[in-house]
Amino acid sequence: MKRSVQRLLMAAVTFSVCAGAWAGEYSKRYERIASFDGTELGALVLEPKNQGNGPFPLVVMPASWSLPNLEYLGRASQMAQDGYVVVSYTSRGFWDSAGKIDVAGAATVEDVSSVIDWALANTRSNPQAIGASGISYGAGVSLLAAGRDPRIKAVTALSGWADLEASLYANQTPSRQGILLLGGAGGLTGRPGPELSAVISRSLVGDFQGAVDAVMPVAAERGAASELANINANGTAVLLANAYNDALFPPSQLTAFYSGLRGPKQMLFSQGDHATAELTGALGLDNQVYTAATRWFDHHLKGAANGVPAEQPVRLSTTGGQWLGYASWAAVQANPTVYGLTKPSGLISPTGNLANANATGWSHGILTNVGTVSESGVVMISGLFQGLGLPTTASIPLVNRSGAAVWSTPALTSARVLGGAPSLRVTVTPSQRNVSLFAYLYSVNALGVGELLSYKPVTLRDVTAGRAQTLDIEMEAAAAEIPAGRKLVLVIDTNDARYADRTSSFGSVSFSSPASAPSQLKVPMR
Structure with missing residues (x-):
């Protein structure tokens, strides 16, 4: 298997080298780079040719989970043609790189530095201009x-x-589909280490809590939030880009980290799912995300006066294709439209209002583990379709009110643009110690068809049954044009196929709005 993969990579590189030689502007070669502990990493090395003596800025590109170093070949070729040394390598434990998959452990992170060491010794790389x-x-x-x-x-x-915890265990709710996807892909394309092996074995028997527990002891140190102080001390220029419907790493887990960065920074949120917004860019095609990334390196590694510092650092792409610019994430969230939740009423389809004023002193109950048509969608599929203009939908009149609480605004009298993360405060009283809740925000047309704008899970664990508690839920970021005549609709139920919930049958959840903490939905709109 290993020899076959190496031969395939060598064939691809040989073809690319011929093409590169014909262009006469850069060279490519395949290397086995020994990391700090002797582990060999399969790498593609692209170096400027006939572009002067250098030294040239260096960009190191670790490959994605389950993908080989060919992943970035199109973009890396363009960068080499433009005067960069690029080393794209297969991450430890996958395909042609030796070692075991350690889920962003210390060895995998140290590999980046080892690749930099090798590049400085073996290419015309500038030690003062290094990017990752x-x-x-x-x-x-x-x-x-x-x-x-x-x-x-x-x-x-x-x-x-x-x-990492906020990504795959949001509000203590395991991402069932996300865990299955990562575990399955890792097992098929690599050599799992102990942690990933535990994740795979436990998820295969449906123990998603056990799968999460296998990683949670080290989750904090495996996320960049743990390195925030060091990144700030180093003065690293950081550009972040994610998609609203990212099924693995949703955008809300980035915003606190971004806000804490003190050096040069940008953050772009686009339509789509995990890795779909930048996929064409990695292949070397025109792509807005990769255009921003390349300009970022041009400015910070080459010193190009290309206007990057003057750009709005936070940019959100809407469903209609326009980009909204903000000075900070706090500016995105500033001055939201605030709706008060009222008591749902009606015999057949009880629905509450999202009103302009708070309403207190009411309560409304639903049954647990009752299916509704509200869902966040399918990992890697729904978000991809959303990026193509086909959002996840639900018929709001068909939402089973015995298993879901529903609130709606009147029809909007003018077009609005949502940009940012809605937030929900609601008081709940569960009849059981464990229950999962799923909040969905829709843009609903005159036929009652709702287009999913945002969602968020939250799981209550080992709480006191029958005791009220107020939840503050930050939903996922979104950006969408909402035409006049549409309604905003909030749905809360107790099941979602994407997640492993803790909801049992024969229970109930009561929603209320005490005077001390009125239930509210805040939506950043303009």
Whole structure:
């Protein structure tokens, strides 16, 4: 298997070298780079040719989870043609790289520094102009490496994570589909270490809590949030880019990390799912995310006066294709429209109002483990369709009110643009010690068809049954044009196929709005 993969990679590189030689602007070769502990990493090395003597800025690209170093070949070729030394390598434990998959452990992060050492010794790389870039696993590893290696001056982290727990265990709710996807892909394309082996074995028998528990003891140190102080001390220039419907690393887990960065920074949120917004860019095609990433390196590694510092650092792409610019994440969230939740009423389809004023003193109950048509969608599929203009939908009149609480605004009298993360405060009283809740926000047309804007899970564990508690839930970031005549609709139920819930049958959840903490939905709109 290993020899076959190596021959395949060599054939691809040989073809690319011929094409590169014909262009006469850069060279490519395949290398086996020995890391700090002797582990050999399969790497593609691209170096400028006939572009002067150098030295040239260096960009190291760790490959994504389950993908080989060919992942970035199109973009890396363009960068080499433009005067960069690029080393794209397969992450430890996958395909043609030796070792075991350690889930962004210390060895995988140290590999980045070892590749930098090799490049400085074996290519015409500039030690004062070093960047790291990656998608998904490569993004998270690049950020971690930036905290531990001050030589890294700039990072572009695309579809990555800063907080592993918030990504795969949001509000104590395991991402069933996300865990199955990562575990299955890792097992098929690599050699799992102890932690990933435990994740795979436990998820195969449906023990998703056990799968999460296998990683949680080290989750904090495996996210860039743990390296924030070091990244700031190093002055690293950081560009983050994620998609709203990212099924593995949703955007909300990045915002606190971004806000804590003190050096040069940008954050871009696009339509789509995990790694789909930048996929064409990795292949070398025109792509807005990779255009921003390349300009980031041009400015911070080459010193190009290309206007990057004057750009709005936070940019959100809407469903209609416009980009909203903000000075900070706090500016995104400033001055939201606030709706008060009222008591749902009606015999057949009880529905509450999202009103302009708070309403207190009411309560409304639903049954647990009752299926409804509200869902967050399918990992890697729904978000991809959303990026193509086909959002996840639900018929709001068909939402089973015995298993879901529903609130709606009146029809909007003018078009609005949502940009940011909605937030929900609601008081709940469960009849059981454990229950999962799923909040969905829809844009609903005159026929009652709702397009999913945002969602969020939250799981209550070992609480006192019958005791009220107020929840503050930050939903996922979104950006969408909402035409006049549509309604905003909030749905809360107790099941979602994407997640492993703790909801049991024959229970109930009561929603209320005490005067001390009125139930509210805040939506950043303009």
